[in-house]
Amino acid sequence: MNQNQTETLVNNVKAFCDSNPNPSFGRDSHMQQVAPGRHPATARKIKTDRTSKIATSNVRTLHQKGKLENVVKEMERMKLNTLGLAEVRWTAAGSMKLNSKTVIYSGVDTHERGVGILFNITTAKSLGSWCPISDTVVVAKLVAKPFNLGIIQVYAPTSDSDHVEVEKFYEEIEKAKGYLKPQDIIIVMGDFNAKVAHERGEDVVGPSGIGTVKERGSRLIECCQVNDFTITNTWYQNHRR
Numbered sequence: 001m002n003q004n005q006t007e008t009l010v011n012n013v014k015a016f017c018d019s020n021p022n023p024s025f026g027r028d029s030h031m032q033q034v035a036p037g038r039h040p041a042t043a044r045k046i047k048t049d050r051t052s053k054i055a056t057s058n059v060r061t062l063h064q065k066g067k068l069e070n071v072v073k074e075m076e077r078m079k080l081n082t083l084g085l086a087e088v089r090w091t092a093a094g095s096m097k098l099n100s101k102t103v104i105y106s107g108v109d110t111h112e113r114g115v116g117i118l119f120n121i122t123t124a125k126s127l128g129s130w131c132p133i134s135d136t137v138v139v140a141k142l143v144a145k146p147f148n149l150g151i152i153q154v155y156a157p158t159s160d161s162d163h164v165e166v167e168k169f170y171e172e173i174e175k176a177k178g179y180l181k182p183q184d185i186i187i188v189m190g191d192f193n194a195k196v197a198h199e200r201g202e203d204v205v206g207p208s209g210i211g212t213v214k215e216r217g218s219r220l221i222e223c224c225q226v227n228d229f230t231i232t233n234t235w236y237q238n239h240r241r
Contacts, residue, residue, distance in 0.1 A: 052123070056084035056153065056189040063089040063111045071118065072101050081123045086155035086191040088114035093132035104140060106132030115153045115190065131179055136169055139176035141184070150180035154190035159216070166216070170223055177227070188229065194220040196231060206235030 055078065062068050062085070075083045085105070093106045102124040105116035113135040119127060123142065130140035136156065142149040152173060157165040173188065180186055195211025204224045209231070211217070224231060 052081045053079060054082045054187065055080050056086065058086040058191040060087055061089040068098060072098055075101070075118060075120070081120050082151065083118040084151070084153035084189045085116040085118060086153070088116045090114050090116070102127070104130050104138065106135060106138040108135040113155055115155050117151060117153050133172045133176050137172040137176050139179055141180065148181070148184045150184040150186045152176045152186065152188045154188065154192065156191060156193040158193055166219060170219065173223065192220050196221055196234060203230055205231055208237050209234040
């Protein structure tokens with residue numbers, strides 16, 4: 001099943017960008033929304049005292065026959081509730097459903113870059129609203145208690161990108177944060193194309209970072225320091241690369 005063959009969902013859920021007079025999509029502003037007939041105020045709440053498995057993956061592309069189905073199977077095998085997707089390479093922005101899974105995505109007019117988030121049937125019912133910021137950032141709000149959960153999925157510019165592109169990317173993360181409330185639990189995940197080394201730094205980087213810190217890694221750490229973020233996968237042992 002490819003992108004065009006997949007059933008598309010449309011409904012009246014308010015999106016974050018609806019209240020923003022100048023959304024920055026990098027393309028004509030158009031989007032489709034999920035959970036038919038469901039308003040954010042009445043979306044089913046996730047109880048945050050329960051375990052919810054959230055992961056992210058660079059899928060390299062979903063613009064090939066059978067790729068989305070393979071990702072869904074892997075999500076089911078790992079029993080994930082939510083899976084962030086980097087380098088989706090779908091065009092435009094929208095949402096679709098495959099079996100019991102719902103995916104939101106954000107791209108450009110060409111099959112390059114692109115991000116998305118895949119939800120299982122239970123989590124999709126708690127999707128209050130979402131917004132495609134650009135082809136490298138998408139944000140979604142899940143209605144939960146005691147606090148809502150904001151998920152920002154990213155795909156950072158690669159090493160051959162210039163400084164302007166990198167700074168634009170981090171500005172888009174800040175823009176995505178602006179659609180969430182201070183009391184929301186915020187998870188920023190994806191492929192940052194950066195290394196933050198082994199050295200522990202304050203509460204941002206743990207003892208299990210990989211590689212050597214270079215300019216991209218320093219910029220990521222700076223973003224985390226400003227926003228009081230922690231790079232969580234540096235706080236447990238990873239496979240050496």
